[in-house]
Amino acid sequence: MSDDVMSMVRQMREGVPAGRVPARIFNDREVFEQELTKVFGKAWCFLAHETEIPKPGDYVTRYIANNNIIVARDEKGEVHAHLNMCRHRGNMMCKSEMGNASHFRCSYHGWVYKNSGELIGVPYFNEAYDKKLDRKEFGLVKVRVESYAGLIFGTLDPNAESLEDYLGGFQFYLDIYLKQGINGSEVHGPPDHWVAETDWKICTENFSGDGYHTPVAHQFGFHLGYFPSSGATHSKGWAVHIPDKGHGIGLGHTPGMPPFFGYPDDLVKQMHESLSPEQLELFSKTRTAVGSVFPNLSFLIQPLSLEPGDPGVRFCTMRLYHPIGPGRMEMWSWCLVPKDASAEYKEAAYQAYTLAFGQAGTFEQDDFENWTKVTKMTGSTLAREVDFPYIQGLGHEPLEDFPGPGFAVEPYVTEDNFRNLWATWARYMEGE
């Protein structure tokens, strides 16, 4: 890393706890290049949801940094992740985004691998290699995987801590998205997938609980009555983060809201089985749950009213921000639905999702318009010298009687989670 970026990161280690973050991190070539190894080479990165590959042989292709990865379920039902590259000459193995195959055959010289990664077929093995090639040595490059409640993560760091330790208690909050029913959640279908001139970190920060932007960036929703919150009380609720891990969630609360509003009754009943009493206490009061797992996976659950003033339909989205260049990313956006909900609710929740999020979603549209502009502006020479204030909630003590783990504060509108996010990011960038 150049001295220049190194000193910026070092200054950040001191600046973030005091509430300052340099604008430059949101659009800078060297920052991007360093992140590929310093952050994405070390962290647990989301690959796929188990319901995307339910059957033996099912696979999807995904990314960690610039590594294209096959995530496949083998014939025994076990999930594997491998670099999507033939070990012979580097050709791409799977050229589709999803499918079903027990074996992968390279289209260049024909090496064949099982979906669990072992090399099992080498053309002219006797004649050309004199049987001397050790096939065990040339399986597909393996990526370590672990999963939590349907989420499959991979890490490029063989020495990384376990996923359980990495999440560090954030599972408690992830369950609002992942355990919506007794058999959990499933993807409604393949994700929306698009390119944006946006730095991935802007999205991670926003979804770590930026309740502050909602009444302005999504003002239409308040103004027209489609979003069941009001500007006067929108700051209410809680923000929680896992110190040193980077994960954070905002839990917005509407005063006077009925418990679990926007959920159908049968789902509330199921949640009484899938969730703990502490989770039920907190989630029953939650209108909006918007959280990010460090570095680039986020979730949101909230109601959207289809008629002004209606209590609304709950939808849940999961999103991945894949960095592809300085200030440039690929967006993957899924809708998660409870597996055991009625078909009617699943469709209604999906329709609410498409109206609010996904590439044509009305909330998403406005977010990306703002985020592309943030990215453009922070890439300028003058902006490089500018710090942004992150002082909301600075010095507040955490709540003592909060039902969940982590550092929890009131109100929902605060920047505690973001300071934890940027301190974590800076620590990764320094290589600690």
Next chain:
Amino acid sequence: MALADAEVRGSISDFLFMESLALDERRFRDWLTAFAADARYEVPVRVTREKLAEWELSPSSRIFDDTKRTLEFRIERLETDFAWSEQPPSRTRHYVTNVLVELTDVADEYLVHSNCLLYRSRGDDPNPSIFSTQRKDRIRKVGDGWEIVHRWAAIDQSLINAHNMSIFI
């Protein structure tokens, strides 16, 4: 494919051109009148798949999954001063070609195939978004005119090169 006569084709083509002119001139309320009360507006998610895969257009995922009511929701939003994705507005141009009007088993209802190349320019960005789409519209005769019962538009790209879709196909 059994095709309608030239008169019907001409009349439906004019209807489609008028409809896209309303979009390109940002007369969204006029545009909405082209849709039947029970209309569906659907843009499926495309996935890159092997040649023999069962589908390339997801049977369950959609970029737009709208009724006339939710299209109105989107238009009400555009009429506010804080639909930031369209502030300032996109400049769009719909190029509608290859119109084929297929007969259906319902009299006065046609399955209309067309290609729609949608150009969208925003701000001072010299790089426009270009969406190449295949459309299949179910179009019904009402009085002297027509209405869209079902718009179905599939984008040819699987990874879409635009930060949002704040416009209509």
